[in-house]
Amino acid sequence: MGAGSSSISGLSSNEYLQRFVSPEIITPNDPFWNQVLSFTFSIPNSSSDYRLLEESLTSLYEELVKNYATSGNVASLIHVFLSRATELKASTQCENNVFTWQAYNALFIIRCICKLLLQHLPESDVIEVLQTGPASASESVAGDDNSTLVEELVTSLVEVIVDVPLVDLTYALHHEATTALIVLTSALVFSSGDVCHLAVFKMLMTGRASIHACLFVKTLLKRFMAQDKPPAKNEGGSVVLGLASGLWNVLTFGLVGSEETTKKGPESPLATQSILLLLVLANHCTADRNIRNPYRQALLHAQNFHDPAESTPTQAVATFKLEFATLYKTLYTHLQEDQTTLVLYLLLHKNEDFRTYVLSRTDMENLILPILRTLYHAPDSTSHHIYMSLIILLILSEDDSFNKTIHDIPLKNITWYTERLISDISLGGLLILVVIRTITYNMTKMRDKYLHTNCLAALANMSSQFRSLHPYVSQRLVSLFETLAKRHARLCESLRQADYMYEDSENDIPDALSDVSVLEEVLRMVLEILNSVLTHQLSHNHNLVYTLLYKRHLFIPFSTHPNFQDVTQNIDVVLSYLMGRLETTKRDPGVQDVQEVIQQGVLHLPKDRLKKFPELKFKYVEENEPEEFFIPYVWTLVYQSSGLYWNPESICIFDPSQPDG
Known part of the structure; x- marks a missing residue:
């Protein structure tokens, strides 16, 4: 996965990755990161490819777990991503694609690490691995507070999705940020317990990321409505003079635009991941009265863009406006998909404005x-x-x-x-x-x-x-x-x-x-x-x-x-x-x-x-504890549709061998 690497089979012997997982301390400002993040590796885009990738990383993963506390390199990598993420919006406007390239690669490595860790360790241990600095205090990052590093990462991912413009060269970055959030919230899949006690969900529901909830839900819905396809390959070669010839393919999602990709996965991978993430956020932490789910509230109070009524200042829930006509069309066009049907259910059952709109069609x-x-x-x-x-x-x-x-x-x-x-x-x-x-x-x-x-x-x-x-x-x-x-x-x-x-x-x-x-x-x-x-x-x-x-x-x-x-x-x-x-x-x-x-x-x-009887009227009412049904259902959809590989032997909340989980 280092510079020049292009084969999954060669990852375990890659010199950059071996150094990354070793006890050697690599600080965030080390030139090493510019080298390791300049790879041209074709990113997997199917669950079978991801399975091969995870299997090829087994020896490196074992070394990482053994050495992370000494080196602090995982925390350093997160710092590297965060430093590049702060420049993404400006760099996109200036067409400085190197930042996008390196931020994407850094995030991909972080996501792969999180995925492997969560399948083997409790969430608390995963967070420790992610934000533990080097054992040597003198070599640690001066002035950094690693105790909140994971929350910084979660908040940064949300901000990337809502702030960074979606253009051809940021498509893969948006897809990766969305996928990374799905992975970070997946601890529940591999354990049993109360979802609201999980740290990442607390960060999303009540932490700094929650202030973006309304805009975040709107963005995810707009990604779903747009159904943007990955940009086509540039057959002419490199887009930016001086960058590696593989840059375009890296930044535009590997094999995107090819006939092979269309057969392997959805036409709009970003739309699929966006709606899956929205379902994850909207269907967790709904039963705990001590935690208010701002994403669910935002979804259920979305208003039609053409509705003249405005939210009153005293309204407790922030709202946003959306083109219901476009949302309606996207929903009925994709109703053959489980996840679309579930989104339609949520909107009809909980969003009175949307239900009224649909019934008026x-x-x-x-x-x-x-x-x-x-x-x-x-x-x-x-x-x-x-x-x-x-x-x-x-x-x-x-x-x-x-x-x-x-x-x-x-x-x-x-x-x-x-x-x-x-x-x-x-x-x-x-x-x-x-x-x-x-x-x-x-x-x-x-x-x-x-x-x-x-x-x-x-x-x-x-x-x-x-x-x-x-x-x-x-x-x-x-x-x-x-x-x-x-x-x-x-x-x-x-x-x-x-x-x-x-x-x-x-x-x-x-x-x-x-x-x-x-x-x-x-x-x-x-x-x-x-x-x-x-x-x-x-x-x-x-x-x-x-x-x-x-x-x-x-x-x-x-x-x-x-x-x-x-x-x-x-x-x-x-x-x-x-x-x-x-x-x-x-x-x-x-x-x-x-x-x-x-x-x-x-x-x-x-x-x-004729004897008169009361008119037959039945009203749908959710079960008393809907999370018992919806949480396994949502993660079954993620398992089936995200394109990621989820080790079935590690899954606890549903049965991967059954069609419905």
């Missing part, structure tokens, strides 16, 4: 269709991604205008829905189809009670606004009830048989009773949804009524069941009334005859014959 299909596509291809997605997608639908379904609008948005030729060719359907109809399909998938594959609950809650919220349902949607809705009814009948029969053979089956009875209880909750919910449609939108759902008439035998057993007879009452009234009108028509009425009876009958059915 007239192109709602752009946001909903990617979510439905994720749910439709559930086997190809993680359970977390499915879960968060459903919660987003549930949050949106809490709004009556959304529930009404989606049935007014026509769709044509949804090519990814392959079960049946549907040439003309509303967005609301497609949403119902996909949610029903998710329920069916969950029953056979995942068997997650909470997933069922969220699916049915979303359908229940929307049910009073179901209008002009497509015949296929009506069939699928009633078929869902039929599937559940058949399963309920089988379970009840099994219980009766088990009760008859009690002595041999008593251990199975509690489980069977539990299954019946859960299934009856789901069945009742489906009946309530059907009841809601008939109560509020009877005249607008001829296709659903036709399907109910065709399958009316399914509801007979439930009309006398004590757990269901109240919610089947209106279904019985409607179907009995229409059957009575059918009996006065032709002896063998055809499809057209039945449809005409329905169209006229639903208009003349006396409304007072």
Whole structure:
């Protein structure tokens, strides 16, 4: 990794690195640093490359841990970076690229050291390694207070991201600063305990870095919104006369701009790292009342740039303004990614201004269709991604205008829905189809009670606004009830048989009773949804009524069941009334005859014959301790998407062998 080095395999024998990890004291102003930081090594840009890099550094790492207290060289390197970082903004304006080059290389070495240390040592020991000066006081850096050196580093990284202009030659530096902060906050991944007791998180939440929280969150969001690609290679050679020919490639992220890089990782590595870091900051230290998370607060109080309302001076939380239109477009364009879905969830659930903006959009299909596509291809997605997608639908379904609008948005030729060719359907109809399909998938594959609950809650919220349902949607809705009814009948029969053979089956009875209880909750919910449609939108759902008439035998057993007879009452009234009108028509009425009876009958059915029920309304509420879900989830995303190598044997907070961690 020293000057002239270009091969991972040669790092362990590199003379500069061997000297760096030796007991020899190298002060921050030693000419050695200009040499070691002038390398042209191609930086890895995939987890497999980083794994090779870490394995090649094993012997050097062992020497470093053995000698750091004597030499203090790690602290010296941090001082070198800090000295160059203070000049970065000015040097960028003056196009002095040497500072950028050396600051980037210094930060890359620091980040590699931190990564290796955190995988093997507690955070307190890592901080000791990073800021321990040389054993010889006479050789130490005069006037430096190493007790706060790590906080200086953390603050400097935040300031680099918010202050240094993003141009071609600083792209890699911004990416490295963002990645370094992800690494510095990763101690929790390799240990168990309270995240707010970790020193780096305290520095970020309550230290000097926190004063930049509002601007920092805005910058990370703008990086995500911009989706800037790494600058292309300069085929003409060196950019600045007199610098090494590899400088451009070093400063522009190694192999950027090449076809190989596009295949290996995301098109915008900086956007990916920025959104991952934002998720790390926004989802930690949210449960401790003694620590206020300024990054989460900033994210959840972001305002639309075009909103004339200004924050009042008495408002306790600092806010910033952002182009919601650009953010909205970026979100729906990248919703196939787990991390984007999680950001959308946070904004919709916690940021009232953004939720209001989204609900006012007239192109709602752009946001909903990617979510439905994720749910439709559930086997190809993680359970977390499915879960968060459903919660987003549930949050949106809490709004009556959304529930009404989606049935007014026509769709044509949804090519990814392959079960049946549907040439003309509303967005609301497609949403119902996909949610029903998710329920069916969950029953056979995942068997997650909470997933069922969220699916049915979303359908229940929307049910009073179901209008002009497509015949296929009506069939699928009633078929869902039929599937559940058949399963309920089988379970009840099994219980009766088990009760008859009690002595041999008593251990199975509690489980069977539990299954019946859960299934009856789901069945009742489906009946309530059907009841809601008939109560509020009877005249607008001829296709659903036709399907109910065709399958009316399914509801007979439930009309006398004590757990269901109240919610089947209106279904019985409607179907009995229409059957009575059918009996006065032709002896063998055809499809057209039945449809005409329905169209006229639903208009003349006396409304007072239908029992009134409270409108179905469900509101999403986070669990009491959301960090138990979100922290492992966020680090699973970092593990999968950051491009870094994380030794799976060292990870404690999630299972790397599982798709969802």
